[in-house]
Amino acid sequence: MTGSERASPTISVALGTHNGAVFLTEQLESILAQSRPVDEIVISDDASTDGTLELAKRVIAARGAGGPAPALVALSNPTALGVTANFERALRAASGDLVVLCDQDDIWHVDRIAIAVEHFLERPELDLVHADARLVDGDGAPLGSTLFETLYVSDAELAAERDGRAFEVLMRRNVVTGATTMLTARLVARAQPFPDSWVHDEWLAMIAAIGGGVVAVERPLIDYRQHGGNQIGAESLGIAGKLGRLRTPRTARNARLLARAEDLAQRMRTIQPRPSDERLAAVSEKLAHEQVRHAYPAARLRRIPPVLREVRTGRYRRFGLGVQDVVRDLVQPV
Structure with missing residues (x-):
């Protein structure tokens, strides 16, 4: 101001x-x-x-x-x-x-x-x-x-x-x-x-x-x-809710996360004042993370090697919920 x-x-x-x-x-x-x-x-x-x-x-x-x-x-x-x-x-x-x-x-x-x-x-x-x-x-x-x-x-x-x-x-x-x-x-x-x-x-x-x-x-x-008709409201998930997420198909969610990362990376190229090199690099890494996740195979057993490779990069921890997201990517159906 x-x-x-x-x-x-x-x-x-x-x-x-x-x-x-x-x-x-x-x-x-x-x-x-x-x-x-x-x-x-x-x-x-x-x-x-x-x-x-x-x-x-x-x-x-x-x-x-x-x-x-x-x-x-x-x-x-x-x-x-x-x-x-x-x-x-x-x-x-x-x-x-x-x-x-x-x-x-x-x-x-x-x-x-x-x-x-x-x-x-x-x-x-x-x-x-x-x-x-x-x-x-x-x-x-x-x-x-x-x-x-x-x-x-x-x-x-x-x-x-x-x-x-x-x-x-x-x-x-x-x-x-x-x-x-x-x-x-x-x-x-x-x-x-x-x-x-x-x-x-x-x-x-x-x-x-x-x-x-x-x-x-x-x-x-x-x-x-919170009255049941909220367009966007607060939601608290208990154990049952969190387990329910593991049964939810992953395709739409991962496509949405990828689209968000793509749009953010695109805006970073034009936004003023120019972001720091560190933040530009972080957004690029976030995009790479979501590209990898979006491309995981449909078969759960075939996902294990690429998920473990992504774990070793540290990007699950830097750009998501860590172990929670690892489990979701291993377990959720397509």
Whole structure:
């Protein structure tokens, strides 16, 4: 951020909606109640049929009748674009120095904006701040766990982010959830266009880690609602779930991982400012890893030699979940 932005950055909310009228009023009221007010709310509505956009306009207009209210930019997609493209449209329209990603069905804690902004003021080089979240059910009742607990975010991963090594974490797996993030306008510009192979929050986090950096707020700043209709939600796998993954066919997943690695490697050739040679090399190695995994034979016994060769490179540990991914590659059916 520039000097003036550091002193008083303007804040935009990028809110993606789709048939969200059931929970939207509570979310908007939590935005309007922030201790550090937002300056703009950009809503990109993805072909809702339940009056979502009209409801949002009424809620924000009612706030304006009683005093200052954020500016509203209302966008409507006649045909649904999908989650990633819809959020990209909202982000393109946001004018703030800092932009907050927002789901339609969560509830912000009153100091969500203030705490995230403080991190950017303390470390102007940062491009993205994300946070933990309290998991709640459809009625808003706590489920007894947090987002970081559900995702098994480790103390080592959080320490790596604090030390400026989020890139290492995100090359193994994503730990950033869009509904908890605030990011810079410069990151939005650098990340566009979003590739189809990536979810918007994972892509933004990766590009931020390559650039100015990512850091986590290690406390919940929102209530993250889990109600069965989430487009993207939190999932915690027990032993049965993890064993179930071993029975899931591997072809589609490995093709998706390869496509993501290819798109990232392609963007690394043009992204500005130019990434370090070390990070360019790491992305190339990640691509090589996914190319090898995608090419494993269908027959499980024939996979053993190439999987063991890949283990010896150390790339399972650097670019994935280590032993978990080794077992999946050995056991999963085609």
